[in-house]
Amino acid sequence: MPLNGESEELANNQEKNEQPVLTNRQGHPIYDNQNNRTVGERGPTVLENYNFLEKISHFDRERIPERVVHARGTGAHGYFEAYGTIGNEPASKYTRAKLFQEKGKRTPVLVRFSSVIHGGHSPETLRDPRGFAVKFYTEDGNWDLVGNNLKIFFIRDALKFPDLIHAFKPDPVTNIQDANRIFDFISQTPEAMHMITFLFSPRGIPANYREQEGAGVNTYKMVNADGEAVLVKYHWIPKQGVRGLTQAQANEIQSTNFNHATQDLYQAIERGDYPEWELQIQIMSDDEHPELDFDPLDDTKLWPADQFPMLPAGRMVLDRNPVNYFAEIEQAAFGTGVLVDGLDFSDDKMLQGRTFSYSDTQRYRVGANYLQLPTNRPKKHVATNQRDGQMAYVVDGVEAGENPHINYEPSSRNGLVEATRTGHKDHTPYVEGHVMRKKLSRTNDYKQAGERYREIEDWERDDLIKNLVSALKTCNKDIQEQMVYHFTQCDPEYGQRVADGIGIKMAQTTQV
Ligand code: HEM
Known part of the structure; x- marks a missing residue:
C-alpha cells in the first residue's frame, strides 16, 4: 500500500524488491542525474531544464535560520513512564495531568540537547550551559519542558536576556567571543554569580549529553482536580551518572573530534544502550514563603533538597535515533508556554518572558505553520479554525470532521465547538498590586x-x-x-x- 504520498510505482517496486526509482518532486522519473541538458555536447545549458531548476533551487533553500540561541544540538526519541506517584503520594494529590496518573503509563517524548552560544556546527566541548528540552506527546496535547543541565540561570528577569546573550556571543566587530565583554556584563550582574560558579567548574563542560542532569529551572505549578496548586521544580537525574570535563580534557577531545556528544548519544542508542533519566520533582506550597532567604520565583536559586525533597515521578528512556536530523530535530520547536491541563505557569518573571519568546521566534525560524510539522504536531486530536499561511499542509478542523465551509466559531452548521471541562475546578490565583518595575527583594546573590x-x-x-x-x-x-x-x-x-x-x-x- 502506498504510504503518505508514496507513489504506486514506488510501492510496486518495493514489493518486487527493486531499487526505488529517483524522481523529482512532481513525480517525474529522472532518467539522467549526471548530465545537464545542453545544446550539443559542449554548448550552453538550456533553461527549460525543469529537473535541474527544481533540484538546484531546492538546494539553494536547504537552510532555515539557525536558532538565535541553542543552535548546536542533537536529539532522540523515547518515552516517559510514570510511576503513578510523586514521592509517596498518588500523583493526583498534586496534579491532574493525565501523563502522571497511572503506574507504567508511557508517553512518547522527543528530546533535544544543545549548547547555547555558538553556531550550528560549533564544537561540543565548549564551556556553555547545555539545553535539555523535552517534548511529551501526551493524550491531552503536547507538554514541553525546556530546561538546562545547570538547574539555575544567570538572570531572573526576561528583560535582560538579549543583553546577556549579546555579551556572550561573539563581538559584533571582531566576530570573536571575548571574555572582556562577558565579564563586563557579569560584573554588573551579581545574580549571575551562582551560575558562573557552576559554569566555570567541570559542570560547565558535560562529558557528553548522557552523563548530565537536566532541570526545568523556572518555577512552575501543578494543579489538582480541586483546582489547588503547588509550586514545583522539575529535575532529570541521569542513570548514567554525572560527569564533567576539566578544560584540559575538553581541549584534548576537541583536538580530534568536535561532534563527540552527538556521536556518543547516537552510537549509544544504535547499540541499544538506551540512556535513562528519572524525573524528580520538588514541591512547595503556592505562596511567597517569607521564611526563606530567597524568593521561590527566582531562577538563580536552587531549592535546598533537605527542605524540599526530590520526589521521583517517572523515568525517561531514549531508544530511537531520528531518521532525518533536519525534519525531526532542527525543525523541532519547544516552548515554555506548551503545557497540558494540570500543569501551569508561576509568576516567575523569566518564565513569563520566555513563554512569549519561543513561539515568536519559531514563527520566524520555521514558519507560521510550524505546528503542522510532524515533529511538532501533537499525536492526538488537533482541530483549530486557523487557516492558510505559508506551507499550510493540513486543514486540521476538517480532519476532525468539521464542515469545511466553517472556519469560525460559534456556528450552528457543524463547526468546531468549545471543549467542556469535566470533573475538575479551574485554578484561579488571586493577583493584586501596583504595576511597577522592581526587582525581587530577596536577592541574596552570593x-x-x-x-x-x-x-x-x-x-x-x-x-x-x-x-x-x-x-x-x-x-x-x-x-x-x-x-x-x-x-x-x-x-x-x-x-x-x-x-x-x-x-x-x-x-x-x-x-x-
Ligand atoms: C527570558 C529568558 C529566555 C529567553 C527570552 C529565551 C529565548 C530562547 C529562544 C528565542 C530560543 C530559540 C528557540 C527556537 O528557535 O526554537 C531558545 C532556545 C532554548 N532555550 Fe531559551 N530563553 C530564555 C531563557 C532560557 C532558560 C532560563 C533556559 C533553561 C532553563 C532556556 C533553555 C532553552 C533551551 C533548552 C533552548 C533550545 C530548545 C531546543 O532544543 O530547540 N532558555 N530560548
Missing part, C-alpha cells in the same frame, strides 16, 4: 554561590579557579577587580584565590 564553591570536590574547585583566572586574565583591570569583589562576597577564599591567580591585590576590589 550565598548559594558560596555554598556551591565550598561543597564541590578539591579537583573541581581547582579547575574552577584555573578556568576563571585564565578567562579573567584577558579582561580589563576594573572588570577583574569587580569580579574579585563578587567572588569575595560568595566566599573570601574564593575571592582570594582568583585575585592571586590574576595577580591583583584584594584592597583594589570594588562594589557595584
Whole structure:
C-alpha cells in the first residue's frame, strides 16, 4: 500500500524488491542525474531544464535560520513512564495531568540537547550551559519542558536576556567571543554569580549529553482536580551518572573530534544502550514563603533538597535515533508556554518572558505553520479554525470532521465547538498590586554561590579557579577587580584565590 504520498510505482517496486526509482518532486522519473541538458555536447545549458531548476533551487533553500540561541544540538526519541506517584503520594494529590496518573503509563517524548552560544556546527566541548528540552506527546496535547543541565540561570528577569546573550556571543566587530565583554556584563550582574560558579567548574563542560542532569529551572505549578496548586521544580537525574570535563580534557577531545556528544548519544542508542533519566520533582506550597532567604520565583536559586525533597515521578528512556536530523530535530520547536491541563505557569518573571519568546521566534525560524510539522504536531486530536499561511499542509478542523465551509466559531452548521471541562475546578490565583518595575527583594546573590564553591570536590574547585583566572586574565583591570569583589562576597577564599591567580591585590576590589 502506498504510504503518505508514496507513489504506486514506488510501492510496486518495493514489493518486487527493486531499487526505488529517483524522481523529482512532481513525480517525474529522472532518467539522467549526471548530465545537464545542453545544446550539443559542449554548448550552453538550456533553461527549460525543469529537473535541474527544481533540484538546484531546492538546494539553494536547504537552510532555515539557525536558532538565535541553542543552535548546536542533537536529539532522540523515547518515552516517559510514570510511576503513578510523586514521592509517596498518588500523583493526583498534586496534579491532574493525565501523563502522571497511572503506574507504567508511557508517553512518547522527543528530546533535544544543545549548547547555547555558538553556531550550528560549533564544537561540543565548549564551556556553555547545555539545553535539555523535552517534548511529551501526551493524550491531552503536547507538554514541553525546556530546561538546562545547570538547574539555575544567570538572570531572573526576561528583560535582560538579549543583553546577556549579546555579551556572550561573539563581538559584533571582531566576530570573536571575548571574555572582556562577558565579564563586563557579569560584573554588573551579581545574580549571575551562582551560575558562573557552576559554569566555570567541570559542570560547565558535560562529558557528553548522557552523563548530565537536566532541570526545568523556572518555577512552575501543578494543579489538582480541586483546582489547588503547588509550586514545583522539575529535575532529570541521569542513570548514567554525572560527569564533567576539566578544560584540559575538553581541549584534548576537541583536538580530534568536535561532534563527540552527538556521536556518543547516537552510537549509544544504535547499540541499544538506551540512556535513562528519572524525573524528580520538588514541591512547595503556592505562596511567597517569607521564611526563606530567597524568593521561590527566582531562577538563580536552587531549592535546598533537605527542605524540599526530590520526589521521583517517572523515568525517561531514549531508544530511537531520528531518521532525518533536519525534519525531526532542527525543525523541532519547544516552548515554555506548551503545557497540558494540570500543569501551569508561576509568576516567575523569566518564565513569563520566555513563554512569549519561543513561539515568536519559531514563527520566524520555521514558519507560521510550524505546528503542522510532524515533529511538532501533537499525536492526538488537533482541530483549530486557523487557516492558510505559508506551507499550510493540513486543514486540521476538517480532519476532525468539521464542515469545511466553517472556519469560525460559534456556528450552528457543524463547526468546531468549545471543549467542556469535566470533573475538575479551574485554578484561579488571586493577583493584586501596583504595576511597577522592581526587582525581587530577596536577592541574596552570593550565598548559594558560596555554598556551591565550598561543597564541590578539591579537583573541581581547582579547575574552577584555573578556568576563571585564565578567562579573567584577558579582561580589563576594573572588570577583574569587580569580579574579585563578587567572588569575595560568595566566599573570601574564593575571592582570594582568583585575585592571586590574576595577580591583583584584594584592597583594589570594588562594589557595584
Ligand atoms: C527570558 C529568558 C529566555 C529567553 C527570552 C529565551 C529565548 C530562547 C529562544 C528565542 C530560543 C530559540 C528557540 C527556537 O528557535 O526554537 C531558545 C532556545 C532554548 N532555550 Fe531559551 N530563553 C530564555 C531563557 C532560557 C532558560 C532560563 C533556559 C533553561 C532553563 C532556556 C533553555 C532553552 C533551551 C533548552 C533552548 C533550545 C530548545 C531546543 O532544543 O530547540 N532558555 N530560548
